[in-house]
Amino acid sequence: MCAGTELLVVYENFGQVVACDCGSIHVTVGPVSVALDAHALRRLRNLLGAAVEKLDSGKHPSSPASFAHSSHLALRKVMKIKH
Numbered sequence: 001m002c003a004g005t006e007l008l009v010v011y012e013n014f015g016q017v018v019a020c021d022c023g024s025i026h027v028t029v030g031p032v033s034v035a036l037d038a039h040a041l042r043r044l045r046n047l048l049g050a051a052v053e054k055l056d057s058g059k060h061p062s063s064p065a066s067f068a069h070s071s072h073l074a075l076r077k078v079m080k081i082k083h
Contacts, residue, residue, distance in 0.1 A: 017041075 004021030015029035024035040027044070036044065 002020035002022045002024065005026075006019045008017040008019055008025070010016040015027070017028075018026045020026065020035075023037060025038060025041050026033055026035050027041070
């Protein structure tokens with residue numbers, strides 16, 4: 001993480017979101033941390049929101065075919081995974 005940071009939000013015993021001076025936004029949930037730009041953070045919010053809506057409606061896919069067109073390589077362009 002960068003030297004100059006601003007803590008945006010913390011959920012105790014769950015995760016945090018920190019904005020860095022370099023423009024990256026670090027999202028940490030448990031042991032996993034990803035660095036995103038502001039646009040990618042908004043897309044992640046939309047993605048998770050859509051998933052929650054589907055779970056709440058009870059209409060979620062029953063087969064893994066929904067993963068056929070996704071690409072982990074596209075995500076790697078905007079996320080840096082910390083080990």
